Amino acid sequence: MESTTRRVTDEAGARPPGRGAQAARNDRLIREAARAVFTADPEAPIAAVARHAGVGISTLYRRYRSKEDLLQRLTAEAMDRYLAEVERTLADDRDPWTAFADFMHRCLDLGAGSLGMRPVRGLPATEEIADREQRMQAATRRLLDRLKDAGVLRRDIDVGDVAVVLENVQVLRVGDAERTGRLRHRYLTFLLAGLRLSADVELPGPAPAWEELRAR
Numbered sequence: 001m002e003s004t005t006r007r008v009t010d011e012a013g014a015r016p017p018g019r020g021a022q023a024a025r026n027d028r029l030i031r032e033a034a035r036a037v038f039t040a041d042p043e044a045p046i047a048a049v050a051r052h053a054g055v056g057i058s059t060l061y062r063r064y065r066s067k068e069d070l071l072q073r074l075t076a077e078a079m080d081r082y083l084a085e086v087e088r089t090l091a092d093d094r095d096p097w098t099a100f101a102d103f104m105h106r107c108l109d110l111g112a113g114s115l116g117m118r119p120v121r122g123l124p125a126t127e128e129i130a131d132r133e134q135r136m137q138a139a140t141r142r143l144l145d146r147l148k149d150a151g152v153l154r155r156d157i158d159v160g161d162v163a164v165v166l167e168n169v170q171v172l173r174v175g176d177a178e179r180t181g182r183l184r185h186r187y188l189t190f191l192l193a194g195l196r197l198s199a200d201v202e203l204p205g206p207a208p209a210w211e212e213l214r215a216r
Contacts, residue, residue, distance in 0.1 A: 083135060
């Protein structure tokens with residue numbers, strides 16, 4: 001009777017003890033692997049994600065219907081992390097430039113230049129993603145306006161500049177992961193110095209618009 005009850009319960013959708021934890025572990029491994037694989041090569045097949053995660057392709061497809069579905073999930077999560085960092089920085093009562101520089105370095109560690117700050121090439125802009133894009137632009141502009149009001153950021157810096165700086169530093173790869181990370185932060189520090197207020201040099205042309213970044 002007990003085994004019959006357990007079988008009926010399982011067939012109804014409840015997972016046996018430990019199955020839920022295993023599914024959550026597999027999902028975490030898949031998303032971590034997908035971030036690593038698609039950051040290195042956005043054109044990589046979804047089978048590469050399964051191999052990197054150490055799970056079967058059928059396990060991956062039980063969680064995500066397609067590569068596009070997985071990328072949409074990763075992009076939405078990256079955007080949410082970025083938005084949380086912007087809000088954290090807006091609430092930071094330290095020197096505005098120090099808070100901003102720390103924010104940019106945190107975003108670099110989060111991979112904001114690879115997934116989230118820029119749309120993934122070929123990924124359709126769903127209503128969910130489009131809403132996040134608008135919120136990201138508005139939040140980032142509030143942050144930049146705060147810096148400009150404090151007199152520490154160039155007046156001609158806009159949201160697109162932040163996206164391009166993070167993206168270009170994120171693609172740097174030299175040596176192992178530790179060396180790559182140190183060099184990324186080195187060059188981000190170098191580029192941030194160029195964003196600080198200066199009356200000596202005028203930048204040619206406006207910052208890239210979001211539509212331009214998406215159209216690449």
